[in-house]
Amino acid sequence: MGEQPDYFVKSAEKTLAVLLAFNAAHKSLTVTEVAGAIGVSRAAARRFLLTLVDLGYLEVEGSAYRQTPRVLDIGASYLAGLTLPQVARPHLQALANRLSETTSLCVLDDQDILYVERISNPRLHSMTVSIGNRLPAWATSMGRVLVAELPEAAREEFLNNAKLQHYTAKTVSSIDELRAELDTVREQGWSLVAQELDEGLRGLAVPVYRGAQLLGALNVSVQPGRIGSASITDEMLPLMRQAAIDIADDFGGRTAEQN
Amino acid sequence: MGEQPDYFVKSAEKTLAVLLAFNAAHKSLTVTEVAGAIGVSRAAARRFLLTLVDLGYLEVEGSAYRQTPRVLDIGASYLAGLTLPQVARPHLQALANRLSETTSLCVLDDQDILYVERISNPRLHSMTVSIGNRLPAWATSMGRVLVAELPEAAREEFLNNAKLQHYTAKTVSSIDELRAELDTVREQGWSLVAQELDEGLRGLAVPVYRGAQLLGALNVSVQPGRIGSASITDEMLPLMRQAAIDIADDFGGRTAEQN
DNA sequence: GACTATATGTGCGCATTGCGTACTGTTGTA
DNA sequence: TACAACAGTACGCAATGCGCACATATAGTC
Known part of the structure; x- marks a missing residue:
């Protein structure tokens, strides 16, 4: 090398x-x-x-x-150039307010997800991540959504390079297990990751699509000691999907104007 | 050159x-x-x-x-190294929640203030600034606090290099006017800037001191159509000062341990 | 189609740039 | 006082990075 x-x-x-x-x-x-x-x-x-x-x-x-x-400044020039976070912000805010939870928007960079926008609920003292932070994609709901939607070849390459770690007892422990989970995520169009990265941390994510183009992933992190998994998806999923659609629509409008 | x-x-x-x-x-x-x-x-x-x-x-x-x-990543390595934003976050969140407004923390870099942490209230669709963004120090409440507390020589150098602009009808229009304002800010220990950068935007800021060391400035941005100036300072100032003290205390504890 | 105009990609020779070594000075420790 | 580990500096040499020049591609104009 x-x-x-x-x-x-x-x-x-x-x-x-x-x-x-x-x-x-x-x-x-x-x-x-x-x-x-x-x-x-x-x-x-x-x-x-x-x-x-x-x-x-x-x-x-x-x-x-x-x-x-x-x-x-170096990173700020990137964020300023991105239309996505600006467009997404009001929708993330509305969603965070409606659900009383923290909402985030991420993009994929190699093996990591990267936070590009995040609305944290002032009432909760949530996990300390901020814009520009990285988390391993395989262990997060947003990461799984983003990787699941990748073309076959890219997805396999991701799996080949994935370095699994045993964060908690619930963490996925093999590549095959992860591959199966990704297939499920791709079929159902959302991912719920419960306590795999950190005890008492659950995240629900959906993709943000504009036509065939995957813009990013939207996430709601669910407080510990809240409703169970079934009601999480029942209650939150429709709202999140609508928010994803709204973001994509706004994004389309905004980018059509400016080159 | x-x-x-x-x-x-x-x-x-x-x-x-x-x-x-x-x-x-x-x-x-x-x-x-x-x-x-x-x-x-x-x-x-x-x-x-x-x-x-x-x-x-x-x-x-x-x-x-x-x-x-x-x-x-380049900027993230800076933010990760800063203890201040991490320490400040819960206090900013508590304050944002208590006042139902957006709170921010800034440091000074040359002629600009630079956002290092910010808690935006999900209920408000506030101004689009995010971490790493710059605003001209002379036209903002946080900037005036930070510059006012500078040593005489540095303050004068700042004033010499300041490029005033006429953003709104209320914007300070001369260096002398600005110098007088800075003197007032230094005496009273806070700065209220009303509609000088943008119509319908008011900001109240206090310095965050740890002993003699100025760590940054804390700001609450006040919604348009809210209470008048007098009650802003009466109601908010004590809470903000307490938050600044709490942040400085926590910061002292955290940095004493590590190095 | 021929003629411009403006773009990108590439090879090459040369001067600049940036390299490490070797030296000096300073501080802290046994 | 000797020694080790650090920072600063000078200098000569080679690799690095420079722009020129040429080939090529894509439009737009007449």
Whole structure:
């Protein structure tokens, strides 16, 4: 591995590697740490760090480098360009209000689902995910909807690369089990995942389709100690399907205008 | 201008420039457009674009390049590293619920405020800002709080660089007027901005202090057609100040443990 | 169909860029 | 005082990344 095509700009990869070296566990890093993390000499790491300070993406305090809020700009340009979250927001809000639960909208990126919009109910202290966060697709209701709707080949590739983990006692434990579940999800057009990622966490998701194009998945996370599975689907599913249709319709209108 | 220090990694700047060339007005770009936008030859732009496709940050369709959700990772690593939004969330939720309004938390970056957490009330179809979004600091309640608390020199530098705009009839129209307003804000410890950025939009903000360190600003946006200014401050201010204190306390506890 | 105009894809030679090594200085520890 | 581990800096060399130039493709115009 490691054979790069001849158009490859190595510095681009390194630049992003430097920015991504910072995370929750490593909020602040030294030159030596960064050099170790991305596999270059201290001198090289230092050049990148100082450059990024100069550009305003990092700040130094003594020998400790840390990210500045400016790094958010890169992702913000993506979110601003997406019509989907903007269009979806009022519908997610209405749904969250009607059901008194938290609603989310996700897209698929490789093996993960990625939150692009989320309305959390102020009355509940719900799980701490925010826009841009990733969760493993195979273990979530939205992920299963998105993967189930994938073309056969892509779905199999997903399954081949899936790294199952045993989060709770209820977590799906084999690829075959997961494949069967995906078939069910595809047939019924929704997915209910109960306590597979976290105890006391249930999520119901439906796809958001615009014609033949899959825009994303819509989710309602159901509070623990609430109604049982049967009434969840009976009560919530029609509302969610309608919301998905409304979002798709609005999206169609909005994107037709602007290119 | 343009004189760069000798440690400067030019490719890093170009890499980020390529990613930032995409925005709401330019969701998808061609090689030539990118080359023009960042000022390099087509061949160079193409190398960067193909590299970023290879790394998964962009995707091509014919000759149209667009961002993938992966660009959110860069900002997500910043948000994950910040303790403040996580700590603040439950307090913002409680406050939003109590007041039936939308609450936000911002930090200052140069001339802008930057949303790092936001709880929007599902019952209201509020203004479309999300985490990572920027607004001009001088025209917002949170911005005025954050700038007012800056040291004298930094505050004056902010004022020197401020580019005032006439958003509405009520917008502050001169630097001197703004300076006087900032003095008032600093004295009273809160800022109320009514309809200066947008008609029918009022925001009340207080600073979040931990000892002498300014962590950010907390805001409640007040619905149009609600109570008058006097009762806004009477009713809301005590709750907001308490929330700010609670956040700072929690923050102190959380950061003391880890590093 | 011929002629422009404007786009993308590609090969190549050369200068710049960015590389690591090696050195110095500083701090903290045994 | 010796030693280890860190940050900063200088420098020479090679790889990297540059733009030019040419081939090719797709429209629009007459």
